[in-house]
Amino acid sequence: MTKRIVCAVSGNRHEAVPAPQWDYSKGQKISFSSSAVLSAVFESPLILLHATEKCFVQIGENPVAADAAKSRPLVSEKDWAETVTVGHRLSVIRASEDGVLFVIPALMEGGE
DSSP: OOOOOOOOTTTTEEEEEEEEEOOOOGEEEEEEEOEEEEEOOSSEEEEEEEEEEOEEEEESSOOOEEEEEESSEOOOOOEEEEEEOOOOOEEEEESSEEEEEEEEEOOOOOOO
């Protein structure tokens, strides 16, 4: 069976609503500063990001975040959903202030 993102359903036919459920029990809390920091490997193809301070992130096999064009800026105190490749990681670095990045995966079901 293929793994799928768990989401809300609606109506008698149980049609999927585009609102994933988040697996807070598998969330990561990553403190960031002036040196790039790596997350753990992703197990879900969808993650929710929330930073306490403005920062830059880069996602990939061996990412290294920097305040350059190849890293995505994240504003503070806003949620951002991002699709990722399972097995990849995230790198984060501060924009100007140290902070914390919360990385919450979407809840998954199924599998082999």
